[in-house]
Amino acid sequence: MPALVPTNHVGTITWLGRMAHRDRPELDSVALSEMVLTFAGEAGDCHAGLTRPSCSRVKSQYPVGTEIRNTRQLSLVSAEELAEIARTLGLEVVDPAWLGASVVISGLPDFSHLPPSARLQAESGATMVVDMQNRPCQFPARTIEAARPGHGKAFKPAAEGRRGVTAWVEREGLLKLGDRVYLHIPDQRAWAADSAAKAAG
Numbered sequence: 147m148p149a150l151v152p153t154n155h156v157g158t159i160t161w162l163g164r165m166a167h168r169d170r171p172e173l174d175s176v177a178l179s180e181m182v183l184t185f186a187g188e189a190g191d192c193h194a195g196l197t198r199p200s201c202s203r204v205k206s207q208y209p210v211g212t213e214i215r216n217t218r219q220l221s222l223v224s225a226e227e228l229a230e231i232a233r234t235l236g237l238e239v240v241d242p243a244w245l246g247a248s249v250v251i252s253g254l255p256d257f258s259h260l261p262p263s264a265r266l267q268a269e270s271g272a273t274m275v276v277d278m279q280n281r282p283c284q285f286p287a288r289t290i291e292a293a294r295p296g297h298g299k300a301f302k303p304a305a306e307g308r309r310g311v312t313a314w315v316e317r318e319g320l321l322k323l324g325d326r327v328y329l330h331i332p333d334q335r336a337w338a339a340d341s342a343a344k345a346a347g
Contacts, residue, residue, distance in 0.1 A: 148333060150265060155329040157266070159321060160225050161242045161250035164191045174289065175243040181321040183272045187219030187314070188248065194219060203281065216314065217277040220248040222266070223310035224257030234304035235290070235297045244289045247310070251327055258308050265316065265330040272319025280309040
């Protein structure tokens with residue numbers, strides 16, 4: 147019995163980017179026409195690597211700075227959710243570079259809530275594994291505020307549940323603009339204990 151089930155959902159890559167730095171408060175990915183994925187991520191991106199120092203998002207598990215496996219190699223966002231964020235902020239568009247995005251994909255519904263461990267497989271065979279939902283933070287807000295004064299402060303609430311997902315590379319390969327991306331999801335029901343706890347709460 148396969149552990150992963152192909153779905154009928156197919157997305158399209160509409161934007162690719164590399165964020166080369168991590169030492170400034172602003173985010174500014176550089177747009178690419180194609181991206182070579184290795185097991186360490188995208189060479190030249192500041193989030194690449196087989197391991198990474200842990201951050202505040204996993205501080206309940208590790209002291210900040212602990213060397214851990216890197217499951218945050220890539221930041222994947224939805225073209226449709228970016229448009230929703232832009233509308234909420236009163237902007238015509240939100241540039242994916244302002245979010246430090248790696249890959250923008252259109253055509254996959256409820257993108258930021260894709261199940262952890264889902265696979266996104268490109269035409270080359272390159273496969274990205276969803277780690278978990280990304281969370282809005284102050285860095286894109288600062289970048290948006292610098293680019294469009296008066297709009298950045300509202301980013302975090304506008305992006306709640308729309309910030310995309312973090313991912314890591316399971317199979318190496320090439321991503322190109324316009325490539326189709328096929329969604330595979332785990333063959334597993336939702337965790338019953340969590341559902342019961344939410345219903346009781």
